[in-house]
Amino acid sequence: MGMMNAALLVQFLVSIAFSLTGSFLPLFISGELGKTLIDATYWTGIAQLVASSLMALTAPFWGSMCDRVGTRRIMLIVLVGNIVVYAGMSASTSVSHIVLFRGLQGAFGGMSTVMFSLVASIVPAGELKRALSYQMAVMTLGNLIGPGVGGLLASAAGYRVTFASSSLLFLCIVPLVSILSTPAPAGTGRETTGFGVADLKTILPDVVALVVVYSCISFISPVIPWFLESLGVPYERLLAFTAVATSINGLAFVAASPLLTRVVTDRTLPLLSAVAAGGILATAFAVDPYQFLALRVAVGAIQAGVPPSLLGGKSGRKGASMGFLNSARFMGMALGPFFATSILGDGAPPRPLYMFSAMACMSVMASLFIYMTHTRKSRMPDRV
Numbered sequence: 001m002g003m004m005n006a007a008l009l010v011q012f013l014v015s016i017a018f019s020l021t022g023s024f025l026p027l028f029i030s031g032e033l034g035k036t037l038i039d040a041t042y043w044t045g046i047a048q049l050v051a052s053s054l055m056a057l058t059a060p061f062w063g064s065m066c067d068r069v070g071t072r073r074i075m076l077i078v079l080v081g082n083i084v085v086y087a088g089m090s091a092s093t094s095v096s097h098i099v100l101f102r103g104l105q106g107a108f109g110g111m112s113t114v115m116f117s118l119v120a121s122i123v124p125a126g127e128l129k130r131a132l133s134y135q136m137a138v139m140t141l142g143n144l145i146g147p148g149v150g151g152l153l154a155s156a157a158g159y160r161v162t163f164a165s166s167s168l169l170f171l172c173i174v175p176l177v178s179i180l181s182t183p184a185p186a187g188t189g190r191e192t193t194g195f196g197v198a199d200l201k202t203i204l205p206d207v208v209a210l211v212v213v214y215s216c217i218s219f220i221s222p223v224i225p226w227f228l229e230s231l232g233v234p235y236e237r238l239l240a241f242t243a244v245a246t247s248i249n250g251l252a253f254v255a256a257s258p259l260l261t262r263v264v265t266d267r268t269l270p271l272l273s274a275v276a277a278g279g280i281l282a283t284a285f286a287v288d289p290y291q292f293l294a295l296r297v298a299v300g301a302i303q304a305g306v307p308p309s310l311l312g313g314k315s316g317r318k319g320a321s322m323g324f325l326n327s328a329r330f331m332g333m334a335l336g337p338f339f340a341t342s343i344l345g346d347g348a349p350p351r352p353l354y355m356f357s358a359m360a361c362m363s364v365m366a367s368l369f370i371y372m373t374h375t376r377k378s379r380m381p382d383r384v
Contacts, residue, residue, distance in 0.1 A: 002132065003122050006180055008138045010075075010173065011115050015142020016149070017082070017169035021089070021162055023147035023243040026225050027097075028159040033095055037235075038347055043095050043340030044222035047102040052334030056108025056327040063323020064195065066117040070185035071319075074114050075177045081108020082170045086345035090163035106330075112139065113326040116311065119185045127314035134263035136308055144250030151243035154329060174290045203321055205373035206310045207328040213273065213306050214332025214364040215281065219340040221246075221360045223261035226347060231289045235272035240357075241289055245296050260305025268310055270371040275303045276361035284356035287366045306370075 021028075025047070065074050085105040092098050115135060123131040154162045220227075228241045231303035264272065279299040286292040311325050337361070343355040 003181065004119070004134075007115060007118050007122070008135060010177060010180065011112075011135055012142045013169065013176070014079075014111050014115075015139045016146040017086075017166050019143040019146030020150035020153070020169065021086070022143070022153045022221075023160075023246050024154050024159060024162075024239055026222060027195055027239055027242075028154075029095060029098065032159055035092070035095065037229065041222050041226045041344070042341050043098070045337045047099050048222060049334045049338040050099055051106040052330045052332075053104040053105055055330035056215060056334060058107055059327035061321035062113045063117050063319040063321070063326070066114055066121075066185070066319035066323075067195075068185055069076065070182060071114050071118045071121070072177060072180055072241045074182075075111065078108050078111045078114060078178065079170050080109070080172055083167050084108075086163050086167035086170065088202060090160045101208070104157060109296075112329075113323050115139075116322040116326055118182060119262055120322050123321070129261055129308055130203065130258070132307035132312045133258045137257045137310075140250045140253045142259070144247050145265065147243050147246045148282045151239050155239060179238075182219045188326075200324065203324060205369075207324055209366060209369050209373065210310050210328035211332045211335070212362055212369065213303075213310065214329050214338065215336035216276065216332075216359050216363040216366060217303055217307075217336070219336035219355075220283075220331045221346060222337045223340055223355070226344075227352070228292065230347065230352070231286065233289050233290060240378060245293055248293060249296040249300035253304040256304035257308060260317040261308045264305045264309060266309075269306065270367040272302055272305050273363050273370060275369035276306075277360040277362075277367070280363055281356055281360035282355045285289040306366075310370075317375050375380065 004031045026037065026040040026044045029035050029043055030037045033040075035043065059213050062074055062078070082105060085101050088101045088104070089098060092101065116132070119131050119135050120128060150162050150166075153165060212304065224245050225238050225242050228238055229235065258273070258330065275297055279295055281304060283299070286295060307329070311322075314349065340355050340359065343351065343358055345351050
């Protein structure tokens with residue numbers, strides 16, 4: 001329990017540092033780098049695509065390195081990478097700099113993979129879903145607090161100071177990780193069972209499902225400032241409303257994730273994604289910012305039960321397995337915002353409706369896929 005609590009604390013602090021700037025990147029690009037808000041929204045989607053795609057490519061590597069050399073060493077490497085990234089973003093003078101540093105962050109963005117690998121190595125297989133639900137709740141809680149704090153700090157001290165503050169917070173986490181007691185690495189000895197093709201086949205259905213699910217979870221993130229403006233929020237209040245919209249969605253996820261993970265079974269899991277599709281589509285018809293905020297709460301709570309169940313669905317997760325599964329999360333995070341901003345185009349009607357409709361359809365697809373790979377399989381008798 002002590003190790004798990006320490007892991008949760010590290011995850012919480014990392015999530016705050018990572019998300020401190022999450023509520024205002026389009027506004028930073030617009031206000032500091034001379035782009036219109038719609039162009040800034042598009043470039044935010046591009047930067048997210050680059051970062052999350054590279055995270056998806058590198059996550060299996062970080063997971064396998066956790067197996068080989070130990071999670072603590074890999075944590076320290078990833079922390080140093082993020083220190084450099086946010087220090088660089090604080091000095092950015094063009095959109096290309098933002099994309100470059102977000103790409104570098106993608107290459108060193110394996111902290112969640114490392115934390116998933118650590119939890120899988122210290123928790124019994126039967127408790128993995130529950131442990132991951134707590135980890136994801138803590139991760140989301142940090143993501144909830146970070147944008148709010150970052151928005152306030154940016155309002156008081158400016159965007160660049162907030163980027164620098166993220167870098168300093170990552171630096172402050174280094175001593176805590178340095179003294180963290182972690183399991184010994186598996187190494188490369190003959191008795192060590194490596195990650196093979198059979199392991200990949202076992203997790204492949206969950207990998208595909210996670211890509212689609214996280215596309216639906218993350219698609220709206222770069223669009224929030226523009227959508228709020230379209231609902232009548234004045235430009236000078238966009239930062240505050242964006243921070244609130246991001247925060248309350250995360251709070252709903254935090255509150256619902258451990259509960260839903262306990263009560264949702266493989267048979268009922270597809271229903272969550274199907275109901276989330278309705279909430280996503282309903283958002284397109286919001287007529288004021290308060291309806292939008294209410295729908296963000298509802299969708300966040302509904303979606304909360306799906307990721308832990310998919311991540312912890314099999315017993316005996318190796319670090320490499322968690323790396324591939326986290327790679328699927330990152331790929332969904334890359335594709336969702338990119339698809340959304342591409343469909344949105346210049347923002348003229350009916351583009352927003354097309355965007356929300358497309359993501360609602362993807363949520364329905366996720367529901368059907370989860371049904372095919374989880375529910376039907378759980379009903380099939382074991383063959384002798």
